[in-house]
Amino acid sequence: MDIADQAFVKKVNQKLLLNEILKNSPISRAKLSEMTGLNKSTVSSQVNTLMKENLVFEIGQGQSSGGRRPVMLVFNKKAGYSVGIDVGVDYVNGILTDLEGTIVLDQHHHSECNSPEITKDILIEMIHHFIANMPQSPYGLIGIGICAPGLIDKNQKIVFAPNANWRDIDLKSFIQKKFNVPVFIENEANAGAYGEKVFGAAKNHDNIIYASIGTGIGIGVMINNHLYRGVGGFSGEMGHMTIDFKGPKCSCGNRGCWELYASEKALLTSLQTKEKKVSSQDIIDLAHLNDVGTLQALQNFGFYLGIGLTNILNTFNPQAIILRNSIIESHPMVLHSIKSEVSSRIYSQLDNSYELLPSTLGKNAPALGMSSIVIDQFLDMVHN
Numbered sequence: 001m002d003i004a005d006q007a008f009v010k011k012v013n014q015k016l017l018l019n020e021i022l023k024n025s026p027i028s029r030a031k032l033s034e035m036t037g038l039n040k041s042t043v044s045s046q047v048n049t050l051m052k053e054n055l056v057f058e059i060g061q062g063q064s065s066g067g068r069r070p071v072m073l074v075f076n077k078k079a080g081y082s083v084g085i086d087v088g089v090d091y092v093n094g095i096l097t098d099l100e101g102t103i104v105l106d107q108h109h110h111s112e113c114n115s116p117e118i119t120k121d122i123l124i125e126m127i128h129h130f131i132a133n134m135p136q137s138p139y140g141l142i143g144i145g146i147c148a149p150g151l152i153d154k155n156q157k158i159v160f161a162p163n164a165n166w167r168d169i170d171l172k173s174f175i176q177k178k179f180n181v182p183v184f185i186e187n188e189a190n191a192g193a194y195g196e197k198v199f200g201a202a203k204n205h206d207n208i209i210y211a212s213i214g215t216g217i218g219i220g221v222m223i224n225n226h227l228y229r230g231v232g233g234f235s236g237e238m239g240h241m242t243i244d245f246k247g248p249k250c251s252c253g254n255r256g257c258w259e260l261y262a263s264e265k266a267l268l269t270s271l272q273t274k275e276k277k278v279s280s281q282d283i284i285d286l287a288h289l290n291d292v293g294t295l296q297a298l299q300n301f302g303f304y305l306g307i308g309l310t311n312i313l314n315t316f317n318p319q320a321i322i323l324r325n326s327i328i329e330s331h332p333m334v335l336h337s338i339k340s341e342v343s344s345r346i347y348s349q350l351d352n353s354y355e356l357l358p359s360t361l362g363k364n365a366p367a368l369g370m371s372s373i374v375i376d377q378f379l380d381m382v383h384n
């Protein structure tokens with residue numbers, strides 16, 4: 001075996017061992033050897049390398065199974081820190097996490113104006129705040145992940161965000177130049193799907209759909225634990241599938257798009273009056289007070305969501321659909337309405353093969369997804 005092949009095998013073994021330590025720490029070298037099939041000398045050598053890289057450290061001795069008590073190994077989650085930011089239509093939500101995705105700091109910024117220039121200023125200020133308050137660590141800030149609703153191409157350029165009216169924005173290069181760390185840009189629904197897969201409601205599923213229901217509707221698709229992005233990176237724009245071919249014009253250029261009927265924006269518009277602007281919190285409060293008009297609007301909301309979700313179930317046949325929306329998460333009646341509508345429309349053969357679940361990460365799902373993407377890339381790169 002030549003030197004290049006040996007180096008490659010070492011890197012593969014290190015990654016294998018690190019993954020096991022991540023999932024099962026504290027763990028002994030002997031147990032690592034047993035779980036990976038690597039011999040004890042290889043495990044010992046590669047663990048020493050991981051310790052030199054500050055990714056693993058030893059803690060006190062574990063329980064003996066007859067011989068000498070083993071020294072236990074733990075992943076060093078404080079070796080570095082990651083920033084994940086979700087840029088919404090009227091908000092910017094950011095978090096700083098350690099290498100296990102534990103949120104150390106968070107910041108939420110509400111903004112009615114979402115122009116690229118103002119958003120960039122908010123991002124710079126937020127990232128500076130995280131860096132200034134970040135604990136000391138061997139690797140410092142390992143990277144920044146930012147997600148936005150809309151079309152993100154394979155080069156991580158924001159091609160078009162219909163609800164924010166952004167076109168051809170190279171946010172990746174801009175942020176990378178400012179902070180000189182790796183930067184990753186992703187579609188918001190993809191980021192949410194990744195967050196729920198790693199930390200949330202989809203942990204135990206390999207094939208999931210994540211539905212982000214806000215100003216628009218975005219879909220994140222995970223097939224066999226991998227994000228499906230499509231040829232150009234534009235998959236998941238199912239908020240723009242037609243459910244009424246004679247319907248009103250959408251900002252995307254199509255007519256009768258699903259999100260014109262089933263987004264949170266559509267729900268708010270249906271309850272708005274000339275005298276009063278309605279917020280999602282108003283709807284949650286009124287629903288808990290059994291306000292008849294609000295409950296009828298929520299029933300309608302569930303009806304239209306059910307139509308689109310039936311199409312998605314028939315297309316992808318996933319194990320679960322995760323629904324990210326604060327109103328759905330707050331009021332069981334909405335989820336019940338969605339489930340009833342889907343059940344009345346779906347093939348009877350499919351009816352027990354899927355779950356409709358509210359998000360467990362809530363508004364932090366996309367930001368946690370971006371932080372996790374940064375961490376995964378860092379752990380891949382640290383061995384190369």
